[in-house]
Amino acid sequence: MKTSQIPFRTLRDSPSEAIISSHQLMMRADLIRKLGNGLYTYMPFGLRAYRKLEKIIKEEIEASGAMEFKPTVIVPGDIWKESGRWETMGPQMLKAQNRQQQDMVVSPTAEEAYTAIMRQGLTSYKQLPINCYQINTKYRDEIRPRYGVMRGREFNMMDGYTLNADDESLDQSYQAYAKAYLRIFKRLGLDVITVKADTGAMGGSGSEEFMVESEIGDDTLILCKCGYAANVEKASCAKDIPVDIDGNPVKATEKSYEPISTPNVGTIDDLEKYLKCSKHQLLKTLIYKATNVCLDLSEVDCCKNLKTVTEGNIKFYPEVFVAVCIRGDLDINEAKLAGFLKASEVELATAEEDTKITGAPVGFAGPINLSNVPVIADNSVLDMHDFLVGANKADTHFVHVEYGRDFSAWKTADLRTAKAGDICPVCGKPFYTTKGNELGHIFKLGKKYTESMNVTYLDKNGKSAVPTMGCYGIGVDRVLASIIEAFHDDRGIIWPMSTAPYQVAIVPIKYSGAMKEAADKIYDELLKASVEVLLDDRDERPGVKFNDMDLIGFPVRITVGDKNLPNVEIKMRSSEQAELVPLENAAAKASEIVKTEFNKLNS
Amino acid sequence: MKTSQIPFRTLRDSPSEAIISSHQLMMRADLIRKLGNGLYTYMPFGLRAYRKLEKIIKEEIEASGAMEFKPTVIVPGDIWKESGRWETMGPQMLKAQNRQQQDMVVSPTAEEAYTAIMRQGLTSYKQLPINCYQINTKYRDEIRPRYGVMRGREFNMMDGYTLNADDESLDQSYQAYAKAYLRIFKRLGLDVITVKADTGAMGGSGSEEFMVESEIGDDTLILCKCGYAANVEKASCAKDIPVDIDGNPVKATEKSYEPISTPNVGTIDDLEKYLKCSKHQLLKTLIYKATNVCLDLSEVDCCKNLKTVTEGNIKFYPEVFVAVCIRGDLDINEAKLAGFLKASEVELATAEEDTKITGAPVGFAGPINLSNVPVIADNSVLDMHDFLVGANKADTHFVHVEYGRDFSAWKTADLRTAKAGDICPVCGKPFYTTKGNELGHIFKLGKKYTESMNVTYLDKNGKSAVPTMGCYGIGVDRVLASIIEAFHDDRGIIWPMSTAPYQVAIVPIKYSGAMKEAADKIYDELLKASVEVLLDDRDERPGVKFNDMDLIGFPVRITVGDKNLPNVEIKMRSSEQAELVPLENAAAKASEIVKTEFNKLNS
Incomplete structure (x- = not known):
């Protein structure tokens, strides 16, 4: 090819909105042009690189046993209603009504489409596993699309799906995709880190992400020299015993809890200074608002009258407030919390909502006598002793609190954000961290979709059974941008x-x-x-x-x-x-x- | 590959909605599965055929000089507003609002996107021509999708576009695409007929369609042994002189026109019998409702107060009624009429609307003294003499009418539907017809988009100029279905x-x-x-x-x-x-x- 035949023009300067190297270089080299917010056109040079990447992905995914299929990009809203994600996907899903006023969806992902398609022909265990993938247009209505094609609204994804008869077969499919991914990234020259990932609102029993280290990474990776690697949304750490200001383990108290005056002292930092104690002796209680909660709350008294919505055979709570307790020096990981609640989103309650629930200004919430929202405690709380909690009253805290004696959470869970220095649960050495970008993902979904969408087959014994499912994704545009992030210089x-x-x-x-x-x-x-x-x-x-x-x-x-x-x-x-x-x-x-x-x- | 690795199951019977062979066979052979109305998933066998077809198209289009580019499927509504097609595309365009309440479009075609992208880098005549194509997802919200992938809602189109400095360059691009198309269809084993086509609401100066003969074709092709071939929407025929019931040319009359009573005789067939005359002596006048008319009507008195809408720099009339006259034995071609009016749609007025305009029941409309709508006459009217027209009064017609003496149309145009037996304008022999399906289309758009979207470049003399444009499309899914239509048997x-x-x-x-x-x-x-x-x-x-x-x-x-x-x-x-x-x-x-x-x- 000769340059005169190719429509391109390079730019000396990149547009001011391009702040990362790949975005700047893709714009300057005319690999992409902007068509709208989060919408980029591949120009001939960029598209040639994109097509090569696509071909490498196809070759390796097919070599691993998957067949290509091609659902439509626009799909009926009905299948999303059937799976229960019509509402729970939230506003990132672009919806439209056709001229017959039927709801349509611009696919953000294709679990529903795959399930709806494959159940049509499925009758016998002999047909399983079914392993198909596509590389196709997806659309997610990101609030703030940024970094060019790294996080665009329309993007291209390799998304593979398997239907399997049992967990063993699912594991084989899962491992085959994992191996294919590693071959793909090798051929691209990219070093990836495979990390354990949160299964979150997707449900499912196992999940790994393929990350590339990057200063501009969206994800924090928790790593240990022993090989442990997890996304911060998933990383768990070994428990550490709370110590007092002198470094001695905090002992249980036999004193009854009692109020103390803490005028205008609401934050953990202020309390630490005011009381001259260790943060390990302070309990943090935060009020969260969770959206589209699928966790069953029917046994919680205060939730008995909460509004529920049923979609397909999924029942969920559109809005739930919860109180979350954690040791004072730790932070709650919202992804873990959302995963625990099976919620599409969690966010801190506003000051107004907080006060309405606790009866006190922000900073004075506590779990004792808090009966109008479910109380959830991070596992760290179980090891705390003789600690302070908010009294749900302005300028007041309780001291000498013991868990199990003075209050109990409705549930306890791992909700803490792991960080550098925390202890690796595998080898006991301290974690270190890095920033990363997710390039690929493999996921054991289990029966979430096959059950909600009524997929069955006859097993070897002629009995009706529900297949289990896996899904596997690679963000093609993001990989392309990551190659440029990894391989560029000033010129x-x-x-x-x-x-x-x-x-x-x-x-x-x-x-x-x-x-x-x-x-x-x-x-x-x-x-x-x-x-x-x-x-x-x-x-x-x-x-x-x-x-x-x-x-x-x-x-x-x-x-x-x-x-x-x-x-x-x-x-x-x-x-x-x-x-x-x-x-x-x-x-x-x-x-x-x-x-x-x-x-x-x-x- | 082994069949056991491929998810497929064949069907003995095809679904009842599948009435054409290709749809039936694609469903039975599990090449496609239905996901929704007009939405089909390609399954592995079908997709392999599809990918081969796509590859052949890409090879030939690239060999002809086009470079692949890839705009997004979802594009901002703003570029459609700029071109003036936001409204005029009508309900076949699927629109959605993103979370910022911005209008988005699921691309039905990409003239706007191409123009918006290529104008970004265009400064000099040295960059022209720019010739890019894509094969990408399109969506048109067909009222009645049918025939499987032959006329689906979501479909895949090869759409190429050129920006050219002048008509000569445009013609070169146009011819290069035409040649590539013929090579493509040759490699597919398809016999295609290249026909002159209507440039319709798209505007533009030239257009050809590549049709395959098919019993289930949507299009009627007008053919002559001399090689003349045109879509019925475009076909023009040589003029034929009106003859009376004895076959003698109708002569001009010097009589004044006068009313006659025609009780309950409103149709041409009934008038022919009632008056025992030739249909060549009867004028048919039909009232049409036209939507989104871009033709300038400002010189027509009765249109002076019509509502207009301006979009970008396109002004159009959302709704216009017109009276259309044609010789009694001929039919008005609505595509020609829509093209003449630059309207997105034309349809016969309802009986109520008709009567409101003419003051008479349907069947008695006529051009004399009809002043509240523009009157448009087919060219056939110019050769008529001594003819009958409706009197805009129940059960009454006028006889002895002469065109130019008793009335004149606002405009005359070729509006007649050519049919078998009409006279070829090239060689004078009679036409024959066949049914066909359009597989491809090439189109000289002219400056419609470049002008409305303000595309300019500096020409050789350093002066600002507006490029001219061509667009070129092949319906990939439709070609695939047509291959099956052409090559199948009972098995x-x-x-x-x-x-x-x-x-x-x-x-x-x-x-x-x-x-x-x-x-x-x-x-x-x-x-x-x-x-x-x-x-x-x-x-x-x-x-x-x-x-x-x-x-x-x-x-x-x-x-x-x-x-x-x-x-x-x-x-x-x-x-x-x-x-x-x-x-x-x-x-x-x-x-x-x-x-x-x-x-x-x-x-």
């Missing part, structure tokens, strides 16, 4: 050979005379050798052409200048060294480099 | 080699012992020879396997039975003849057949 992108829009760029200093002849010769030879080659035939100054080729980031550049002829210069984008090579050998040399680079990635 | 599909999901199917009578060994051997040899081969390893009766393979329609079948071993049977799906071949030669023979079939299509 532009440095594509790995596997996803470069073109493998070799030929830049004649001027595209005329002997230089044109030489450039054309190398071009033809490379085409014959099936190397993907771009010839910069534009009538531009050499500096402009060099800058553009470096910005777009083709891995190999062959410069044809009359000073060097009959030699030409070959230079890797990733290196500062150039090499003079006789014109006759240039194509062979470039082919060799391409092959070597591929071998490194595929080895 | 199922008969895929051409170029789009077969697999090229060769191996059917062992039983997949065990010597038969398994032989089948595996051929399978391995074919895989090595890069033949796409499917091995039916299911534990089913031979009849079931034969029926399934015939239904899905793989071009070559190799049957391995112990009676024939060490020979195996090779049979083409398209032939009743089978051939016994030694096991050793089977793979080579099958490869040879595959190659031969490809050569036929690619020659």
